Amino acid sequence: MSQNLIRIATRKSPLAMWQAEFVKAELEKIHEGLTVELLPMSTKGDIILDTPLAKVGGKGLFVKELEVAMLEGEADIAVHSMKDVPVEFPEGLGLEVICEREDPRDAFVSNTYKTIEDLPQGAVVGTSSLRRQCQIRAARPDLVIKDLRGNVGTRLAKLDAGNYDAIILAAAGLKRLKLEERIASFISAEQSLPANGQGAVGIECRTDDARVKALLAPLEHAETRMRVIAERAMNTRLEGGCQVPIGAYAEIDGDTINLRGLVGNPDGSQIITASTTGSTADAEKLGVALAEELLEKGAKTILDAVYANA
Numbered sequence: 001m002s003q004n005l006i007r008i009a010t011r012k013s014p015l016a017m018w019q020a021e022f023v024k025a026e027l028e029k030i031h032e033g034l035t036v037e038l039l040p041m042s043t044k045g046d047i048i049l050d051t052p053l054a055k056v057g058g059k060g061l062f063v064k065e066l067e068v069a070m071l072e073g074e075a076d077i078a079v080h081s082m083k084d085v086p087v088e089f090p091e092g093l094g095l096e097v098i099c100e101r102e103d104p105r106d107a108f109v110s111n112t113y114k115t116i117e118d119l120p121q122g123a124v125v126g127t128s129s130l131r132r133q134c135q136i137r138a139a140r141p142d143l144v145i146k147d148l149r150g151n152v153g154t155r156l157a158k159l160d161a162g163n164y165d166a167i168i169l170a171a172a173g174l175k176r177l178k179l180e181e182r183i184a185s186f187i188s189a190e191q192s193l194p195a196n197g198q199g200a201v202g203i204e205c206r207t208d209d210a211r212v213k214a215l216l217a218p219l220e221h222a223e224t225r226m227r228v229i230a231e232r233a234m235n236t237r238l239e240g241g242c243q244v245p246i247g248a249y250a251e252i253d254g255d256t257i258n259l260r261g262l263v264g265n266p267d268g269s270q271i272i273t274a275s276t277t278g279s280t281a282d283a284e285k286l287g288v289a290l291a292e293e294l295l296e297k298g299a300k301t302i303l304d305a306v307y308a309n310a
């Protein structure tokens with residue numbers, strides 16, 4: 001292997017390509033003489049686009065092929081949206097770097113209405129995220145939620161075709177794709193608690209690859225990592241490995257971390273929330289403790305029912 005080459009295994013969606021190009025540009029800027037190549041691949045998740053994700057096995061579908069490419073030595077790293085990264089990694093691979101977080105909020109996108117409150121009775125909102133569906137329905141039980149799959153461009157095209165009155169997308173994805181002008185309004189964390197890791201990009205590589213790890217190290221963002229560790233720890237303890245109505249959002253102020261968690265059922269009729277504050281050094285423990293508090297408050301019953309229906 002050339003000492004001056006890094007190959008990035010990436011999905012072919014515009015957002016995945018943007019994220020891979022971003023990491024390529026950062027690495028080439030920092031390391032003079034380094035060449036970074038993209039290896040675009042199709043994953044099972046990109047191919048099965050007509051089945052709700054909760055039914056086809058969830059997040060792992062979008063990363064398996066990339067991981068095989070790294071393990072077989074065809075690629076060195078994979079760039080992921082942290083919210084799509086499964087909690088466990090295959091033997092020999094690990095998440096080496098978490099880059100600085102972009103906007104973690106959900107965005108309300110509509111050609112007619114400015115906010116969720118503006119939507120008329122019975123309006124149709126597009127999202128396939130049980131987390132978004134649950135929180136929207138809790139605030140507005142009258143709204144009709146319709147499934148919405150595909151990459152960001154496809155989802156916007158379906159909105160423009162008139163299939164929905166509004167759709168909900170991650171603000172980060174729209175900003176990265178220079179589609180920020182499509183955002184009618186940002187949804188606050190109070191209104192829709194983001195998914196764990198939303199807006200953060202992580203880099204996976206072989207755990208024994210010292211050369212690549214050293215080259216990646218400057219992209220690490222310590223504060224983002226703390227936040228994502230707390231959020232993921234909560235999700236992991238809730239066994240929220242696949243598509244589930246769970247929100248987890250951490251914020252940091254100095255050495256203090258505040259973590260909020262939410263578990264609900266898809267129709268929004270039940271929502272359980274909890275929050276905790278502590279030292280950033282205890283980020284992981286706080287996440288686990290918050291999950292346990294949520295489980296005690298009734299999240300277990302809700303999640304068991306969601307998994308049984310999936």
Ligand SMILES: NCc1[nH]cc(CCC(=O)O)c1CC(=O)O
Nearest residue numbers: 081084169170172173198199200
């Ligand atoms: N579920 C797919 C996905 N994975 C990451 C993002 C957005 C970017 C991010 O969260 O970093 C999106 C699109 C969306 O939820 O609208």
